[in-house]
Amino acid sequence: MCLAYPFRIVEITGPFSAKAEVQGVTKEIYTSLIAEPLKPGDWVLVHVDFAIQKIDEAQALETLNNYHELLRSLSSEFS
């Protein structure tokens, strides 16, 4: 429930929304909780489809694999 994972912004689609991508998964996310302006290429930490924090690209990439595996195991019941 409190899991969050890094996504890369692909396109800003509205004042509070963006298209974001990670490992081939693209989805619409809400950016209304991020005060600073976001642009394509930025990385954000996403929780229940809301970006909760902007993060550094190198760190995002570095941690992605482990996140992915943990997510798969933890959110198997999330429908």
Added chain:
Amino acid sequence: MNSSVLFLQSLAKDPRLVKSYLEEIKGLAKTLSRPVRIMEFCGGHTHSLLRYGLDEALRPEIEFLHGPGCPVCVLSLERLELALSIAKERGVIFTTYGDLLRVPSPKGESLQTLRAKGHRIKMVANAMEAFSLAKNNPQELIVFFAFGFETTAPATAFLLLKAKEERITNLKVISNHLLTPAVLDFLLSKEGLYMDGIIGPGHVSAVIGAKAYHEVVSKFKVPMVVAGFEPLDLLEAILLLLKMISKGEYGVDIAYRRAVSVEGNKKAQELMKEVFVLREDFPWRGLGRVPMSGLALREEFSLFDGELSWREPEVKDMPKGCLCGEILKGRAKPPDCKLFRRSCRPETPIGPCMVSSEGACLAYAKYKNL
């Protein structure tokens, strides 16, 4: 070297780094000449520790106490019954996060069984789905049953601000949002200081900032380190904690700086303040009513406040024999429960700690060969 350490090393990018972390942690722990008790607050951390075998790798020097940081586990039975009773109403489309779907009432009723009977229950991936449903179906009444800690509350706040802005009239929100520093204060006040250090929640802290725990850890003079969810994140946090414990220091440190700052996400905090007001107390499953731990809607949002339309029933909190309450306090472990792996199993869960994907009982059932 046991198998869990090998497993851990095979997963980590740098096995030598893992080994040196483990050795340093164990070495420090030994100088303390007693088992060091560390509570990981967050259920996500419980699952990481068990999945990667960190608890085994650090035994016996370190004992992990599993904390109450599992939103589905701590949703009180009266609030679950409230959800079920609203979901049964004709003329309501009931929405909530999927995590709640399988949690059974003592009568065996769950949102899943109700949905199978034809009640209109929709699982949403985010709060704004409830907004879209309400906007696109003006003739229907949409109820969003919001729950979760400070990670999820800002999304509910945004939903309410948008609904107000667009003058939506067919949306009700039931807020069950909970505050993590309040429950730590409650546990430590009630139970005494029964741990040497605390692993602080990673993503909750990304929102509220490490500073949010300053008051409670200073009051009880306990060290806390906020951690990420990978094995190396956790090892780094545990090492930092051990250093603080051995020096007798207390306070909050961060071992997850790529996501967490001292101040947290101010915008998210502002949205929460704008929409929510602190309740005098709120029920947590297994723990009772915890002072200043719940968020209700502000009066300005009363048009959307489902609590003005529906009241929770009075009920008994736990299934008979279920130890989930003690487990959530870190006072018991899943194998201590007589139901664990007998009548209460992942496929047929009885208590909330087995139902939730973040529950400690589910973590033991999945990752431990007892």
